[in-house]
Amino acid sequence: MSAHLASSDRQVANTADRRTWLGLAVLTLPVLLVALDVSVLYLAIPSITASLAPSASEQLWILDIYGFLIAGLLITMGNLGDRIGRRRILLAGATVFGLASILAAFAPTAGILIAARALMGVGGATLMPSSLSLIANMFSDPRERGRAIGVWTAAFAGGSAIGPVVGGVLLHHFWWGSVFLMNVPVLAVLLILGPRLLPEFKAPSDARFDVLGVVLSMGGILPAVYAVKTLASDGMDATTVAVGIVGVVMLAAFVVWQRRAPAPLLDLKLFGNLQFVGAISVALVGMAALGGMSYLTGVYLQSVMGHDVLAAAIAGLPMAVAVAVFSVGASRVAALIGTRAAFLLAIGLAAVGNLGLLALTTSSPIWVYLLCTSVAGVGYGIQFSLVSVVAIGAVPPERAGSASGISETSFELGNALGLALLGSLATLIFRSHRNGWDFGDTLGETLLRALDMGSPGEGLASAARQAYVDGMHAASLTAGIALAVLGVAVYFAMREPK
Structure with a gap:
């Protein structure tokens, strides 16, 4: 498809045609993979460790280098796409991602696997902002654009949720490299259909990069x-x-x-737009709350309640479904009650879901967890979709790549902060509640110690589980309060909803 069709004809139409919606379906593929690859590796680490024998430091880098490079390159790749072409950098990134996936699947050493994961991070950093910013070009009608961004957000949520499930099935039947090879056929579809269905857009500039x-x-x-x-x-x-x-x-x-x-990489004038600042704040705080909650409840389901990894992953599906469904419907909610009211409703639901985790005990029925996380999922689905809508809508089309890079970086930083701050708070409470028991540094370590003790270790295990739940409660309360404060800030920041 020629560039003039992409940048002009597609913008003239007020209503997206069938070809445009098919293009959106193609755009969800890389988003799905980026999200899936964040979560799928956790299940594969034991097999990778047995096969490649990485050191403790190498194991950490195998897990983290992918996310580090995505976070570090999102703003850069968003701007690069604005300059050289968003479809071009999307397809180039997909090629890098696919080749790196093959290298990772057959990596003979931990060092090569780390290098492959780094290349996957470079490719992944191009996929997120370029796919989101292309939506701004493909859908000129604001309502259709909001719906399309909802679908894009739902694909990301779906990838994160099904990652452990897909990983569990693959690892049950194949070797650990299969979790990387599954990327290849999906990216092949993108590389074949992308040039035919996706428009090209770039904003040429004479200024030096x-x-x-x-x-x-x-x-x-x-x-x-x-x-x-x-x-x-x-x-x-x-x-x-x-x-x-x-x-x-x-x-x-x-x-x-x-x-x-x-020619700045980051347009600081964007931060003079209160709508944009409010949306970025929602991404940062909301993702911190979600990241912390997901990590802590994952340990809770497995180490406190005794579910295996696959069962814990399946228990997370209702929240993922809620996120996906309400991501798609977020634009309709905003059209019905207004953007600011929709944000406040979403933040309120996320806060209620987090505070609801205070009801969890060491023997709670699973429906309590499912109810709380599903309510939170409704809120997260609405707010995260609206974040992208507002971030893209706050800038002219030629800066959409930059704006989407900023919003996605906020999500990445929010997730890292949630794990660090809420995780550290929970750990601090866990260690302070030992009450004379010989706790290890973590719940898992303590439970292994109790298992080695036999029957006398049952009291240690019970005390450790209760201490962990106390720590999780402290983190949930903190996240709920942070979301409430965020809601007050958004109320004042978005006085003139779009």
């Missing part, structure tokens, strides 16, 4: 994300604090440079 901005942004985001993730998993130490300080200093330098740069 902001290379220094790229260096400063990655030099800030990567250490910051590393610091909060390490804080969540290993606790605070001098090295982690130093890395975090480096990240903060680099981010400050990035902001200073963006004020002076002739």
